[in-house]
Amino acid sequence: MKRTSTLRRGWWLLLLVLLAASTPAAGLLFSYSSRGTASAVREGNLPGLAANEGIVCFGQVDLIYGVTALVPLQPGRVAEVLVEEGQTVVPGQALVRLEDGAARSRLAEAQAALEEAELRLKQARKLTEQQSSRIAQQQDAVEAMRNRLSAAKRQLDRQEKLVRDQLADRKDLAISEDHVHELEAMLRSEEKRLEDLKRQDINDDILRAKKEVEVMKARREQAQVALDECVLKAPRRGTILRLLVGPGDVLGSQSKQPAVQFAAEGPQIVRADVEQEFINRVAVGQSVTVQDETQLGRLWKGKVERIADWITKRRSVLHEPLEFTDIRTVEVLITLAPGQPPLRIGQRVRVRIPGEETAQDVKNREKE
Numbered sequence: 001m002k003r004t005s006t007l008r009r010g011w012w013l014l015l016l017v018l019l020a021a022s023t024p025a026a027g028l029l030f031s032y033s034s035r036g037t038a039s040a041v042r043e044g045n046l047p048g049l050a051a052n053e054g055i056v057c058f059g060q061v062d063l064i065y066g067v068t069a070l071v072p073l074q075p076g077r078v079a080e081v082l083v084e085e086g087q088t089v090v091p092g093q094a095l096v097r098l099e100d101g102a103a104r105s106r107l108a109e110a111q112a113a114l115e116e117a118e119l120r121l122k123q124a125r126k127l128t129e130q131q132s133s134r135i136a137q138q139q140d141a142v143e144a145m146r147n148r149l150s151a152a153k154r155q156l157d158r159q160e161k162l163v164r165d166q167l168a169d170r171k172d173l174a175i176s177e178d179h180v181h182e183l184e185a186m187l188r189s190e191e192k193r194l195e196d197l198k199r200q201d202i203n204d205d206i207l208r209a210k211k212e213v214e215v216m217k218a219r220r221e222q223a224q225v226a227l228d229e230c231v232l233k234a235p236r237r238g239t240i241l242r243l244l245v246g247p248g249d250v251l252g253s254q255s256k257q258p259a260v261q262f263a264a265e266g267p268q269i270v271r272a273d274v275e276q277e278f279i280n281r282v283a284v285g286q287s288v289t290v291q292d293e294t295q296l297g298r299l300w301k302g303k304v305e306r307i308a309d310w311i312t313k314r315r316s317v318l319h320e321p322l323e324f325t326d327i328r329t330v331e332v333l334i335t336l337a338p339g340q341p342p343l344r345i346g347q348r349v350r351v352r353i354p355g356e357e358t359a360q361d362v363k364n365r366e367k368e
Contacts, residue, residue: 053354055281058293059272059334061343068243069258071251072098073229078249080257089234096245098261100230107223114216121209131200136149138194145190149183156180168231194348238264241345249266263345268336270302271342272351273314273329282307282353288334300340306333 025268076098085093156176163173182326242261245251270290274282280305308331315331332349336343343349 014207019173047249054353055274055278056350056352057272057274057278057332059270059290059332059349059351060346061268061347061349062271063263063266063345065264065266066093066267066315067345068235068238068262068264070095070232070235070260070262071255071258072096073292074098074103074226074252075251075255076100076102076230078245078247078251081246082242083243083260085240087236087240089240091236092232093234094231095240096232097232098232099231100227101290103223103227103230107220107227110220114213114220117209117213117216121213124206124209127205131197135194135197138190138197142194145187146181149180149187152176152180152183173334207320217348232259234262236264238262267338268345269305270334270336270349270351271315272332272334272353273327274332275329276311279307279330280299281355282332290334290336290343291350291352291354293350296350300336300343302334302336304332305335307350308332 047177061182079099080097081095082097083093085091089095102364156173156179159173163170206326239262240260241263243259244261245259284304284307286304288302288304290302291298311328311330314327314329332351332353
């Protein structure tokens, strides 16, 4: 009997321990889940509310084009970081510089190749004048060969006459005949060379040299762009939110982490996430109020600017490992009224969309 009671007390004790251990974990999970989900709730949380009842949902402060992730287009080792977090920069200002020794060498090589191509083009343009001179020289060579052949033929006729008169040996006649045949072959070769010179189009050589210069110019420009891309520059005026690299870090072409997170200058917006159940209560043009999620008090005014046409995962303004983004909601874009104190990008806010105005009410108000 005592043994049974002891076992029961042991089981009860184990159950209490497990319950105590699971409660904080469940609370933590619920906390992260509530931050990750963008649940909209009825005002008053009462059942059976009318279709024009207001809703409360969660959202995040963002920019119209979001936070820009800046990465150098060229891989390399970081040589110098030229800005600080929170600094305001202007368009084209250098932010991060990579080691550029290899890029400078490629640019010097491309420049040398371009100069060589330009020299060949200059030589090709001189060929027009040289072509006329070479043709004239070849014509003189052909004429000289014809004269030599004519003299050899006269010598052959003289040798034939001497042989007929038995005043010369037939061997001398054979030598004269071979000499004539040799000069005839040389004349044909010189005439063929003259024809080739006349058929040669110097313009083709000039055009080929021009194309080569254009190719080398393009390669030099590519090398110059690669050198310029070793410096990461600000795309527009804005603020450096976060630096994720330092001197000595190596950035590869497949790097998933940006070097700089950048906020472009411009109006802030709120991206509110509304569940499908409540999206029919929201209309473009509705007035809304925005509060910080954790410090209720100050209100910011705004209006519904756009309602997404699809139901999808919630957008993450800044990636957080423990943030749930697989909740399917409808994104509602809210613009804030001008002249109000700025919020912080990524700040979690509570958005109250009152239900007094329906979509038809908004249209009627706009007509008025």
